[in-house]
Amino acid sequence: TQLLEQSPQFLSIQEGENLTVYCNSSSVFSSLQWYRQEPGEGPVLLVTVVTGGEVKKLKRLTFQFGDARKDSSLHITAAQPGDTGLYLCAGGTGGGNKLTFGTGTQLKVEL
Amino acid sequence: DAGITQSPRHKVTETGTPVTLRCHQTENHRYMYWYRQDPGHGLRLIHYSYGVKDTDKGEVSDGYSVSRSKTEDFLLTLESATSSQTSVYFCAISVPTPRGTGELFFGEGSRLTVL
Numbered sequence: 150t151q152l153l154e155q156s157p158q159f160l161s162i163q164e165g166e167n168l169t170v171y172c173n174s175s176s177v178f179s180s181l182q183w184y185r186q187e188p189g190e191g192p193v194l195l196v197t198v199v200t201g202g203e204v205k206k207l208k209r210l211t212f213q214f215g216d217a218r219k220d221s222s223l224h225i226t227a228a229q230p231g232d233t234g235l236y237l238c239a240g241g242t243g244g245g246n247k248l249t250f251g252t253g254t255q256l257k258v259e260l
Numbered sequence: 261d262a263g264i265t266q267s268p269r270h271k272v273t274e275t276g277t278p279v280t281l282r283c284h285q286t287e288n289h290r291y292m293y294w295y296r297q298d299p300g301h302g303l304r305l306i307h308y309s310y311g312v313k314d315t316d317k318g319e320v321s322d323g324y325s326v327s328r329s330k331t332e333d334f335l336l337t338l339e340s341a342t343s344s345q346t347s348v349y350f351c352a353i354s355v356p357t358p359r360g361t362g363e364l365f366f367g368e369g370s371r372l373t374v375l
Contacts, residue, residue, distance in 0.1 A: 158300070180361045191350050191366025192303070199359055237302055239364075246291050246310070246354050246362045249319075250303040 152176070153240055153251035161257045162228055170223040170254045172238035180241035181214050181221045182248065185234045192237055228258045263287050266351050266367040274375050279338040281370050283351030285331075291354035291362065292334040294318075294326065296347040297369075303350065309334055341374045348372075 153174045162168055172181070180199045184192035196205050198214035198221065205212045209232075211224040221238055238251040263286030273279055283292065291310055295303040295318075305318030307326040315326050323345060327335045338345055349370045354362035 153302075155302075180359075182361070182363075184364075189368070191352070191368055192364070193366075194363050197357065197359060197361050197363065199361060239303075241361055247305070247308065248362075248364065249305070250295070252300060253302045 153238055153249055155236075155238060155251040155254045157254060158252065159255050159257075161259065164229055164258055164260050165227050166258075168225050168228060168256070170225075170236055170256070172221045172223075172251050174219050174240060176240070177218050178240035178242060178249075179218070181218070182239045182241065183212055183221070183223055184237045184239060186237060187234050192235075225256075228256075230258050230260060232256060233258050264351060264353060264365060264367040266349075266370045268370060269368065270371050272373045272375065273341055275342055276340050279341050279372065279374075281336045281349055281351075281372070283334045283336070283367060285334075285353050287353070288331050289353040289355060290331075292328065293352040293354070293364070294324075294334065294336045295350045295352065296320065296345075297350060298347050306336065306349075338372075341372075343374050346372060346374045 156171045182197045183195045186192040196212045201216045201218045203214045209226045213222050236254045239248040265284045267282045293308040294306040304320045306324050309315045309328040325337045351367040352364045
């Protein structure tokens with residue numbers, strides 16, 4: 150069974166602070182995705198990375214796939230209350246149609 | 261909007277009773293999934309389907325069965341519900357991307373409580 154461990158599990162910060170969420174595994178993945186989930190809703194895809202070392206930026210969010218394709222990080226610059234939510238990483242295998250989700254990071258950004 | 265609806269959205273049942281959750285999609289995508297979400301565990305794959313009558317087990321399939329008799333419907337059945345199956349269940353479809361990966365679109369979830 151492939152496991153994806155996320156850290157930290159919970160994060161509460163003030164508006165304007167920077168933060169990094171980590172997603173680690175001992176397994177190699179063909180792709181790595183990040184999702185954000187708000188209460189009462191299903192997760193929504195933020196980004197997909199497929200190449201070792203790949204970096205993608207989405208406004209204030211920066212995603213990186215580890216060189217060995219076993220880990221990933223999500224960095225948020227100048228966090229805002231709208232960033233509040235559950236962040237989930239997901240590793241893809243078998244052509245990307247079967248995803249293993251991480252344990253999740255619950256982020257709360259306060260004014 | 262990926263056109264995914266789950267029903268029922270909320271259900272309370274008693275231990276030992278059968279329960280069926282339904283997932284309906286409007287866009288004829290090949291891959292459909294059932295996940296359960298519990299605190300501290302993220303999303304765990306129960307079963308998935310890669311076509312009509314083609315299904316396979318995920319990492320937490322014990323106590324669950326699925327059926328897909330039509331492309332648009334994927335049913336999850338708990339033959340005899342137990343309290344450990346209290347959870348939020350999400351259905352998802354996979355949409356192919358130009359990069360060769362699949363992007364998951366999720367339904368709004370079905371909250372099941374087994375007393």
